[in-house]
Amino acid sequence: MDVKSAILAYRATHCISQVEFARLVGVSAQTIHSLENGYQRPSKLTMAKILLVLNDRREVEIEKWAKKQQVEDSEKAVKND
Secondary structure, three states: OOOOHHHHHHHHHOOOOOOHHHHOOOOOOOHHHHHHHOOOOOHHHHHHHHHHHOOOOOOHHHHHHHHHHHHHHHHHHHHHO
């Protein structure tokens, strides 16, 4: 499940707004809006906070996500060179 789907599912299950979810995570409502709409990707810290709120404390998921981001960032860097 991607970040967008996980956030939307959590919010729907718990009947909370973006503002309420943002407070739980410790980020702005604009950040949650941007993540849900695919306008931005979460930083590693934000992703860790989201996973904690989602009650998904598996370090493996964070590491897998971080590695994927590194690969994507490396591919972008190669394209820009």
